[in-house]
Amino acid sequence: MDQNSHLIPAFPSRLPEVGTTVFTVMSALAAKHQAINLGQGFPDFPCDRELIAEVNAAMLADHNQYPPMAGVAKLRHSVAQKISALYGHDYDPETEITITAGGTQGIMTAILSCVSPGDEVVIIEPAYDSYRPSIDLAGGKTIAVSLLAKRDDQARVYSYAIPWEDLANAIGPKTRLLIINTPHNPTGIVWQASDLLRLAQLVKNTNTLILSDEVYEHMVYDGHAHQSIASHPSLAARSFLISSFGKTYHVTGWKVGYVAAPAAMMREFRKVHQFNVFTVNTPMQYGLAKYLKNENHYLSLPSFYQSKRDYFQTGLQATGFKLLPAPATYFQCVNYTDLDIPQSKLSEAEFCAWLTSEIGVAAIPVSAFYAAPVESGVIRFCFAKKEQTLSNALTRLQSL
Numbered sequence: 001m002d003q004n005s006h007l008i009p010a011f012p013s014r015l016p017e018v019g020t021t022v023f024t025v026m027s028a029l030a031a032k033h034q035a036i037n038l039g040q041g042f043p044d045f046p047c048d049r050e051l052i053a054e055v056n057a058a059m060l061a062d063h064n065q066y067p068p069m070a071g072v073a074k075l076r077h078s079v080a081q082k083i084s085a086l087y088g089h090d091y092d093p094e095t096e097i098t099i100t101a102g103g104t105q106g107i108m109t110a111i112l113s114c115v116s117p118g119d120e121v122v123i124i125e126p127a128y129d130s131y132r133p134s135i136d137l138a139g140g141k142t143i144a145v146s147l148l149a150k151r152d153d154q155a156r157v158y159s160y161a162i163p164w165e166d167l168a169n170a171i172g173p174k175t176r177l178l179i180i181n182t183p184h185n186p187t188g189i190v191w192q193a194s195d196l197l198r199l200a201q202l203v204k205n206t207n208t209l210i211l212s213d214e215v216y217e218h219m220v221y222d223g224h225a226h227q228s229i230a231s232h233p234s235l236a237a238r239s240f241l242i243s244s245f246g247k248t249y250h251v252t253g254w255k256v257g258y259v260a261a262p263a264a265m266m267r268e269f270r271k272v273h274q275f276n277v278f279t280v281n282t283p284m285q286y287g288l289a290k291y292l293k294n295e296n297h298y299l300s301l302p303s304f305y306q307s308k309r310d311y312f313q314t315g316l317q318a319t320g321f322k323l324l325p326a327p328a329t330y331f332q333c334v335n336y337t338d339l340d341i342p343q344s345k346l347s348e349a350e351f352c353a354w355l356t357s358e359i360g361v362a363a364i365p366v367s368a369f370y371a372a373p374v375e376s377g378v379i380r381f382c383f384a385k386k387e388q389t390l391s392n393a394l395t396r397l398q399s400l
Helices: 022-032 049-060 073-087 102-114 131-138 164-170 193-203 263-273 282-292 301-316 348-359 387-397
Strands: 097-100 120-125 141-146 148-151 157-161 175-181 209-213 239-244 257-260 331-335 378-382
Touching: 022 348, 049 282, 073 097, 073 257, 073 282, 097 102, 097 263, 102 131, 102 175, 102 209, 102 239, 102 257, 102 263, 120 131, 120 164, 131 141, 141 164, 164 193, 257 263, 301 331, 301 387, 348 378
Parallel strands: 120 141, 120 175, 175 209, 209 239
Antiparallel strands: 097 257, 148 157, 239 257, 331 378
16 A cells, blocks of 8 residues: 555644744745855854864764763853853852753743743744744743834834833733843844843842843944843843854854753753753863863954954945944844835845845845734845855845
8 A cells, every 4th residue: 555545643733833934945045046145144154173173182082972961061160150250140050051952942941941831921023033933832922022113204214122111011920931132133232231220120029030042142342242141140040041152153053052040940941951952962062161261262253243244334335225233243134125226115025035036145034033024124134254255245235
């Protein structure tokens, strides 16, 4: 009998609203049209050979079996030292830091560890696309508020701000978790120390936990410092801090990150983690532990990426795009609605598809970061690319 003739039992989707991500769609479109991919957020330049050498050395030293569930001790201790030096909070590496298979796994595991069916989770849109599915899988209810889109006298979006009034209204007795992302993907906005103070007041008399997605912590520019949730004691006491070695060290394909949280919260996190991925690639953890000892590897990152941002912005100024502020991350958002072409009237998704197929540069519509697309005429470019890649892309964009 043909195997295709067998009846497949009913298989209802756990995530019926989820399809292929916009990043996959745009990357496939870029490949199809041989476009320069400034859409998906990953570098096209190599990582430091020293880091590769450290991982190779770990393999040759036979660090190739399961590490401890929470991660290699040397790496957890190095992470604790880094957080203490930068943000002044001392996490216990034995009970309060866990190495994860990237930031996204850390986010999902944190959500699954604390959100129960019926709990409300507040997110701020535009938001990273893994938040909602993770909440759905936990049985939680997503309560979304939107960044305030600041508009000029012609209604063009030129920047974003934290929606404090909407946040206050969204947090209630059923709120289990608030997710913040600073520096923010896709807009690049950063929370200031004053924002953390205001957040602390907002959650002070609630049972709300916080998940602080800080994977771009080392990409804050113009002499400013990242304000981590760890730097505020009362917030740190109720927060999961998420970060990513992949973003920091140009190795996104390695999928290694970490989560820091108070011991009671981390205990629940590890219960889920051990039956999710259990643990993370051993030689890469040993290699990262060695590499992390040299603080210049991450302290030099702001100047490295700021030079790329400045180069890209200078080139974009010769186009009709209106640049939004890019104080952090490796993304530059632009408003295309002033371009003197018919396509300036297209939706963000349509414009990005046209830009990819006809101009040969891929971008991501900011509307894709909302559950119900919000059209603002803003798209996102990634400038974590070699200068030649950016130069080639700018040449094409300057033809508009």
